[in-house]
Amino acid sequence: MKYFLSLVFTVSSGIAVAQSNIVESLQTNVPGQGKVTVHQDAQITDMIGKRFVRTGSSEAQRVIKTRGYRVQVYAGNNSRQARDEAxxxxxxxxxxxxxxxxxxxxxxxRWLCRVGDYKSIEEAHVAMRQxxxxxxxxxxxxxxxxxxxxIE
Structure with a gap:
């Protein structure tokens, strides 16, 4: 039970640190506790916490869904005319x-038309000015x- 609680604490404290992921937190050496070593490709570690979806295109391009910014160029009501305008x-x-x-x-x-996939507000601001x-x-x-x- 003691090891289980320490593992839960280690994992939860690793999640609290934004730049750390579960693999890094598991491999952290803590005096008096066991050692965990994870052997895997670095690309797998990079994918932790990211969601992948397939788009409707014929090539089925893979994308990562994440928080970011778009530029809204139209917002209408819920009518057919608003859909056409969008x-x-x-x-x-x-x-x-x-x-x-x-x-x-x-x-x-309402119907919306939004443009872009910008990671930073600065990128979105450039597009908005254009x-x-x-x-x-x-x-x-x-x-x-x-x-x-x-994702390429």
């Missing part, structure tokens, strides 16, 4: 900025959201 705005963005990923979706009670400078988009704001980071 899709029109999305097409404008794709036409003028083909390198920016565009997401159009319904988040009750979208504003173009002049076609009325509502441009940075929002914090779950983003997709592609």
């Amino acid at each position: 899709n029109i705005v999305a097409e404008k963005v794709k036409e003028k900025f083909p390198d920016m990923p565009v997401y159009t979706f319904f988040q009750p009670p 979208l504003k400078a173009e002049g076609s988009f009325k509502e441009v704001a940075i929002v914090r959201e779950q983003i997709n980071i592609p």
Whole structure:
């Protein structure tokens, strides 16, 4: 029981430290306790805590879902007209900025069109300034959201 509680404490204290992961916390040498050695590829350790999903494309590109920022270029109500407007705005963005990923979706009670997958607010701010400078988009704001980071 003593070893179980110390293992639970070691794991929970490792989780509390943001830069440490479970493998590193298990391998930490603590006087008076046993030693754990984990043999695995470094890429496996890097994947701990990340979620992978497949997109709907034919290539089935793998992405990591994480917290980040997008630039919102349209927010409407829950009508069919709002859906059409969100899709029109999305097409404008794709036409003028083909390198920016565009997401159009319904988040009750409104239709949204958001652009980009930015890890930092600074990256999102650069994109927001580009979208504003173009002049076609009325509502441009940075929002914090779950983003997709592609894996090569």
